[in-house]
Amino acid sequence: MTEAEARREFAAEVVRRLRRAGHEALWAGGCVRDIILGGEPADYDVATDARPEAVMEMLPFPSIPVGIAFGVVRVRHPRIRGIEVEIATFRSDEAYVDGRRPKGVIFSTPELDAARRDFTINGLFMDPETGRVIDHVGGLADLRGGLLRAIGDPAERFREDKLRLLRAVRFAARFDLHVEPATLAAIRSMASEVLTVSPERIAQELRKMLVHPSRDRAMDLALDVGLIGVIFPPLAEMRGLFQGKPVQPEGDLWDHAMLVLRLLGPRPSFPLAFAAFVHDVGKPSTRSRHHGRTSFHSHDLAGAKIAERFCRLLRLSNAERERITWLVAYHQYLGEAKKLRESKLKRILAEPGIDELLALHRADALASTGITEQVDYCVYYLEHQPSGPINPAPLLTGHDLARLGLEPGPGFKSILDTVREAQLEGRVQNKREATEWVEHFRATGRWPAVWHADALDDAVSPPVDGAGRQS
Structure with missing residues (x-):
């Protein structure tokens, strides 16, 4: 079984266990979108009517209460490292107060849970046992029509979380979608507000865009809607x-x-x-x-x-x-x-x-x-x-220069750099030649123009001062 198959099977097993315990459970969000588009989801989310405390109690998997106040629990595959499923209770959100998170949530129904999400293509559910897609927001029609559309009032969705301005660009570019006119107008009018998002979250979105093959489309769209000019x-x-x-x-x-x-x-x-x-x-x-x-x-x-x-x-x-x-x-x-x-x-x-x-x-x-x-x-x-x-390893070090009687100081770097340059150009072949060259410099105050030891007494370049600088 490949890792992708193991990830999918684990997500299906989570749904089966929740259902056997009497709860409603469905795959939700991006994984459904990716499956419909023929892709392989990088991760799976499960939405359920079970409360987070009940989820942790009924599932025999290691669990992490990553956002228990918002109804979110993450469970890990019992044997394969790195495979996790995020489980969230169906909910609707209270008012957003910081442009990122609601001040609280109300556990609710699949219909209300879909309505709180950002874009219609991310508001879909799927029954993993039958493959049936449950669509309360028109996401299937938008995927088929090549549209990115905010759910409900676009300005309201972006006010809730200003990072959605960048996410819209990423999704439109990645899935080659046209941005629905009202959604596009809201992005343009609110572009300046993206700076209320933390730099780390902006960087995370840019990272996702720039490493993807659609990177140039994403940057073109980001410029067109005014986000590049702001950031x-x-x-x-x-x-x-x-x-x-x-x-x-x-x-x-x-x-x-x-x-x-x-x-x-x-x-x-x-x-x-x-x-x-x-x-x-x-x-x-x-x-x-x-x-x-x-x-x-x-x-x-x-x-x-x-x-x-x-x-x-x-x-x-x-x-x-x-x-x-x-x-x-x-x-x-x-x-x-x-x-x-x-x-x-x-x-x-x-x-x-x-x-x-x-x-x-x-x-x-x-x-x-x-x-x-x-x-x-x-x-x-x-x-x-x-x-x-x-x-190659340097022929000489500062320790070698000190052993030759040179005083440690700023001139060391100049001498070592010059020897290194000659070594890389093949004009000094070994440590003996490098040492004899330095001794010649020390005795005459001149850099040899010919670097091999048997020619050190021949042509020279201008004299240097004691720090290794040309005078």
């Missing part, structure tokens, strides 16, 4: 900034970003997808014209600063923030990889995030010129390492 104002400025890229001669900067997102492949990581989304966000603020030509000098560095602000705004983890800003800062670095010095190429190819940087470079190249020659060269270099290992 990330600098990104909205990319619309209307035309570049004349060979691949999109009539497209603007936003169109380019969407094409890069689309070209990432089916399942990029969130840091890669977010970096691709914002990689050119520095262009509007760095745009200038000289002699009739438009340039965006240092837009990569400007973009990295803006990306870091976005990451802090969303309260992403340090690891994600650092990876995203690094990807944005270096998204052009390998554009002329074949011309890079060997040491610079090896250093960047040795970075932990190089696979994602190459994926971003490839998507950007395909969306700009359609030519991936530079990225292909980097991939070849990584696979074949024509000039030796990409990231």
